[in-house]
Amino acid sequence: MxxxxxxxxxxxxxxxxxxxxxxxxxxxxxxxxxxxxxxxxxLTRTSVTNDFESGSPDPWIDTSPTSVYWNVEDFSIPAEVDYPPPTPSIGTKYLRATRDSQLTPGLLVLRTATFAAIPGDSITFKFWIRSKYTGGNTLDLVLAIENVETTLLTLSSYSTSVNFEWRTASSSFPISTPTNLTLIFYGYCGGNSEDAIAIDDILFISSTTE
The missing domain is CATH 1.20.5 (Single alpha-helices involved in coiled-coils or other helix-helix interfaces)
Known part of the structure; x- marks a missing residue:
């Protein structure tokens, strides 16, 4: 047993x-x-990079609430012939704020999907902003974590009637740990014929070797 x-x-x-x-x-x-x-x-982080030569804004998403919208434009056939942008340093395409035939002013919103960033990551891009009156148009780069938004760059001071050049702006992400975040461009383009906003050569810079 x-x-x-x-x-x-x-x-x-x-x-x-x-x-x-x-x-x-x-x-x-x-x-x-x-x-x-x-x-x-x-892959999601690095895909933020876009020089728009493909003709697509992906993965950037246009969520503009008005008749003004972001459009990939070719330098050889600008939407506003009387006020073409400066010649791009590389390539021929860029993202431009596009208005209707009446040049109706409006707000612009361009955003990424949420992605995971790590400390040390940053972004750089080229921009052209012009207006009849100094500061008349706005372009801000904002970082959003859930429902909290932090402005990284405010570029309205470059919005003048004599701005005929692409400029470079850059910003690191103010995070201390791996974080899910969204990048957003907020802009306003006025109704004067001189008013214009364009973005090009968005480059994501990783703090690690990919």
């Missing part, structure tokens, strides 16, 4: 040990999932 009891206890012990052990296949799956998340995060 004692032999049967010992055999029973041995079987129970083996079953319990096997039940508490994580199968190799599940361990491998977990490691694979983590790897995929890391890769996807890096």
């Amino acid at each position: 004692s032999n049967l009891l010992q055999l029973f206890l041995a079987v129970v012990t083996i079953v319990v040990c096997l039940g508490n052990r994580v199968p190799d296949s599940r361990q491998n799956t977990r490691k694979l999932d983590v790897t995929l998340v890391d890769i996807n995060s890096k």
